[in-house]
Amino acid sequence: MFRLLLFLSLPTFGFAAEFSLSGIATRVRTHHPMLKAARLTIEEARGRQLGSGRLANPTLETSFQNESRVSPxxxxxxxxxxxxxxxxxxxEKQLTSQLVTAAELEVRDVERRLIAEARGHAIKIVALEKQRSLRQQQTALAQKLSEFAKSRAEKGELSPFDAAQAQVDTQRLLLEALRLETEVISLLGALKPMLGVSPAESCIISGDLPALTxxxxxxxxxxxxxQLAQTKTSAADTDAALAHSKRVQDVSAGFFASREGQDQPAGNRENTGFVGFRISIPLPFWNRNQGEIAEKKAAAERQRLEAEALGTQIASETDTARREMQANADLARETRDKLLPLVIEQTHKLExxxxxGQTDLLTVLRARDQRLQLEAAALDAVRDFHLARIRYEAATGAIKP
Structure with a gap:
C-alpha cells in the first residue's frame, strides 16, 4: 500500500509533441479541425449532384364515379x-458537377491559407529560439565581464560604478530573453490548435532555418x-444558360384509360372502355423568365471581373514576395559575411x-550592444526571408508537403 501511495504521489510528466519545420504542412492537412469540417462541404456538393439532372417523377391519377340514373x-x-x-x-447536371469542383478547390484554398499561417508561426518560433540562444550567449559574456569588473573594483583597480553598470547590462539581457520566451509561448498557443495539439500538451518545433536559397x-x-474563381465563372455561365433554358416550361404527356359500365333494363350490363393519349404544352405568353436570365447574366459578368481582379492581385503578391526574399537574403549575407566579422573582431580588441585598463567599460558595453544588434538583425533578415518565401509559395500555390 505504501508503494502504491508513493507511486501515485510522484509527479507526472506530460508528453511533448515534436514537429519539424518540414512536417508542418502534412500535420495541418491531417489534424486541423477546420479542415476536417471544411471537407464536408465537398460531400454536400456531391449529394446535390446526385439529385440533379433527373426527370420529375411521373404522376398517377385515378377517378371513380358510381352509376346513376343519368350516367354509367x-x-x-x-x-x-x-x-x-x-x-x-x-x-443542371453540368452545374452541379462544376459546384463539386468548386467545393474541392475551396477546401484546398482553405488548406493553402492555413498551412501558410502555421508555417509562418513555426518559422517565427524557430527564429525566436535562436534569438534566445543568442541572448544567452551574450548574457554569459556579460556575466563574465561583470564578475571581472566586480573583482577589479574590490581591489580598488576599477570604479564600483563600472561593476554596477556591468551587472545592469547582464540583467537587461536576462529580461530580453524572458521577453522572447513570452513571444514563443504566444506563438505556440496559436499554433497548437492548427496542429491538433491540446492546450495542456507541450509542443516543440525542431529543426533549423533552411539556407537562403x-x-x-x-x-x-x-x-x-x-482556379476557384475560374470555376465559379464557368459555373455562372452554366447557371445563366440554365436560366435561359427555363423560358419554356416542361411538356407533360401521358396515357389514360377509361371503363364504363351500365345496367340495361333486361338485366344485362353493358361495359365499354377506351384508351387515349394526352399532351400538355405550356404557352410562354406572360412569363419567359426574363428576370432570372438578366440576374444570372449579371452574376456571370461579376464573376468574370472578380477573377480578373484576383489574377492581378496574385501577380502583385507574387512579385512583392519574391522581391522581399531577395532583399532579405542580400541583407542577411551582407550583415553576416561582411559587417558582423568586423564588429566581432573590434569587440574582442576592446574587451x-x-x-x-586601456579603455573604459562604457565603450566595451557599447561595442557588445552593437554586436548584439547586428547578430539579431541578421537573424531577423533570415526569418523575414523565410516568411517571404512562405508568402511566395502560398501566393503561387506551390506549398511543399
Missing amino acids: RTTVFAIDQSFPITKRLRL MPGITPWQQRTDY KAYES
Whole structure:
C-alpha cells in the first residue's frame, strides 16, 4: 500500500509533441479541425449532384364515379410524365458537377491559407529560439565581464560604478530573453490548435532555418483560389444558360384509360372502355423568365471581373514576395559575411583593452550592444526571408508537403 501511495504521489510528466519545420504542412492537412469540417462541404456538393439532372417523377391519377340514373359507372386511370424540351437537365447536371469542383478547390484554398499561417508561426518560433540562444550567449559574456569588473573594483583597480553598470547590462539581457520566451509561448498557443495539439500538451518545433536559397519561378495561375474563381465563372455561365433554358416550361404527356359500365333494363350490363393519349404544352405568353436570365447574366459578368481582379492581385503578391526574399537574403549575407566579422573582431580588441585598463567599460558595453544588434538583425533578415518565401509559395500555390 505504501508503494502504491508513493507511486501515485510522484509527479507526472506530460508528453511533448515534436514537429519539424518540414512536417508542418502534412500535420495541418491531417489534424486541423477546420479542415476536417471544411471537407464536408465537398460531400454536400456531391449529394446535390446526385439529385440533379433527373426527370420529375411521373404522376398517377385515378377517378371513380358510381352509376346513376343519368350516367354509367366510370373508372379512369391516367399516368403523366413531364419532359423538358430544352437542355435544362443536362445543364443542371453540368452545374452541379462544376459546384463539386468548386467545393474541392475551396477546401484546398482553405488548406493553402492555413498551412501558410502555421508555417509562418513555426518559422517565427524557430527564429525566436535562436534569438534566445543568442541572448544567452551574450548574457554569459556579460556575466563574465561583470564578475571581472566586480573583482577589479574590490581591489580598488576599477570604479564600483563600472561593476554596477556591468551587472545592469547582464540583467537587461536576462529580461530580453524572458521577453522572447513570452513571444514563443504566444506563438505556440496559436499554433497548437492548427496542429491538433491540446492546450495542456507541450509542443516543440525542431529543426533549423533552411539556407537562403531562392525558389524557382512558379506560375501563379495554379493557385487554388484563382482556379476557384475560374470555376465559379464557368459555373455562372452554366447557371445563366440554365436560366435561359427555363423560358419554356416542361411538356407533360401521358396515357389514360377509361371503363364504363351500365345496367340495361333486361338485366344485362353493358361495359365499354377506351384508351387515349394526352399532351400538355405550356404557352410562354406572360412569363419567359426574363428576370432570372438578366440576374444570372449579371452574376456571370461579376464573376468574370472578380477573377480578373484576383489574377492581378496574385501577380502583385507574387512579385512583392519574391522581391522581399531577395532583399532579405542580400541583407542577411551582407550583415553576416561582411559587417558582423568586423564588429566581432573590434569587440574582442576592446574587451582585451578593457582588461588591461586601456579603455573604459562604457565603450566595451557599447561595442557588445552593437554586436548584439547586428547578430539579431541578421537573424531577423533570415526569418523575414523565410516568411517571404512562405508568402511566395502560398501566393503561387506551390506549398511543399
